[in-house]
Amino acid sequence: MTEPTGRKYRVGIAGAGAIALASAAWLRRAGHGVTVWSPGGRGADALRTQPLEAGGIESFSVSVDVADDAAGLCANSDVLLLALPVNGHRQVMDALLPFLRDGQTVIVSSMASLSSLYLHEAAVRAGRRITVASFGTTVLTARRESGTQVKVMTRRKAVGVSALPGTRVDEAVALCTDLFGEGFSAQGNALASALANVNPQSHGPLAVFNWTRIERAENWPQYHCMTPGVSRAIEALDAERRAVAAAFGIEVGPIEAHFARSFGTQSEKLADIAAELHAKRGGPPGPTQTDTRYVSEDMPYGLAFVEALGAIAGVPTPATRTIVDAASLVNGIDYRCGNDLIDPLGLANETVAGLLARLG
Ligand SMILES: NC(=O)C1=CN([C@@H]2O[C@H](COP(=O)(O)OP(=O)(O)OC[C@H]3O[C@@H](n4cnc5c(N)ncnc54)[C@H](OP(=O)(O)O)[C@@H]3O)[C@@H](O)[C@H]2O)C=CC1
Numbered sequence: 001m002t003e004p005t006g007r008k009y010r011v012g013i014a015g016a017g018a019i020a021l022a023s024a025a026w027l028r029r030a031g032h033g034v035t036v037w038s039p040g041g042r043g044a045d046a047l048r049t050q051p052l053e054a055g056g057i058e059s060f061s062v063s064v065d066v067a068d069d070a071a072g073l074c075a076n077s078d079v080l081l082l083a084l085p086v087n088g089h090r091q092v093m094d095a096l097l098p099f100l101r102d103g104q105t106v107i108v109s110s111m112a113s114l115s116s117l118y119l120h121e122a123a124v125r126a127g128r129r130i131t132v133a134s135f136g137t138t139v140l141t142a143r144r145e146s147g148t149q150v151k152v153m154t155r156r157k158a159v160g161v162s163a164l165p166g167t168r169v170d171e172a173v174a175l176c177t178d179l180f181g182e183g184f185s186a187q188g189n190a191l192a193s194a195l196a197n198v199n200p201q202s203h204g205p206l207a208v209f210n211w212t213r214i215e216r217a218e219n220w221p222q223y224h225c226m227t228p229g230v231s232r233a234i235e236a237l238d239a240e241r242r243a244v245a246a247a248f249g250i251e252v253g254p255i256e257a258h259f260a261r262s263f264g265t266q267s268e269k270l271a272d273i274a275a276e277l278h279a280k281r282g283g284p285p286g287p288t289q290t291d292t293r294y295v296s297e298d299m300p301y302g303l304a305f306v307e308a309l310g311a312i313a314g315v316p317t318p319a320t321r322t323i324v325d326a327a328s329l330v331n332g333i334d335y336r337c338g339n340d341l342i343d344p345l346g347l348a349n350e351t352v353a354g355l356l357a358r359l360g
């Protein structure tokens, strides 16, 4: 196991939402310097004058710095952490790129749709030697409660890390361990990280089959509403995710193992895991806005991406297609058109061997 060295870093966090604020609080408390940047410009304003308060599994408050723009964030940081929905990755990566320095590492949490490959290839074209590390999930789970308050629900015990270039993966694991503590291990490549992200497979059916609750802004405990039927749909999507990964020579564990690793669940069947989580935690509440990232992020960047990979590898993905179609129909948005990474990554003309070669 990699042990922390005790080295302290200046960490720049792009994002001011739940995971950005939770990570800021955890890193600052561990003694790292932290600067936060809200890409829209306003999300971190209150932190200029007030402390950041963490609640949930631990309660404490810290002070963090706030950057005015991408240039200020990069100038003040040894390491960058991207903590925002994947819808914003391309735009934020484009904003950061001119200011990244050789030797810097950018950690993408959580990564989907190979956004980290987009950044790494853009950096190479610009003559920059950076490392892009990816998690297919987050270290913490959290909800933002206000501009200065975040509720942290979990610190995951095990998180996989991949790197671009792939040769930098051990350094990426060591860096993450220095920042957050133990529990990080090397993941094969960035595609393994992207396909280890199970949010789309769980959030997709959860949102589609609870859509009236979302539209009516009802209070619905997410795991209580992950009923046996919804769990069956999630299992079907999960089987397709794993089949697509296998076609690229990547073995990803089943969603049940993800829940056991992240939340310590004991049950074997997904519906029982959901019941266990509901009994243990009662939450989190399901989303109550129709632009929830459970659809706006997880459909285009998660499920439509699995479909695109399935098309490359000749793996059918009918259950995934059904959920993307249903979400598109019910929300009046074609989620297959909403992924701004598939085109610049050139996935329409890619092959299995060609894509794997770019991840080395
Ligand atoms: N919360 C959780 O427990 C978990 C989250 N994740 C994943 O982690 C990532 C971050 O999640 P979370 O922090 O909860 O998300 P939030 O919705 O809380 O993130 C909000 C932040 O993202 C920025 N943002 C949102 N959309 C865009 C965009 N299109 N362009 C630029 N910036 C944007 C906002 O910008 P601004 O400041 O300008 O308003 C804000 O800073 C997501 O990929 C999510 O799926 C994964 C597992 C658990």
Ligand SMILES: CC(C)(CO)C(=O)C(=O)O
Pocket: 141, 142, 199, 284
């Ligand atoms: C907290 C949790 C587990 C809920 O699905 C999550 O992954 C998210 O919010 O994205």
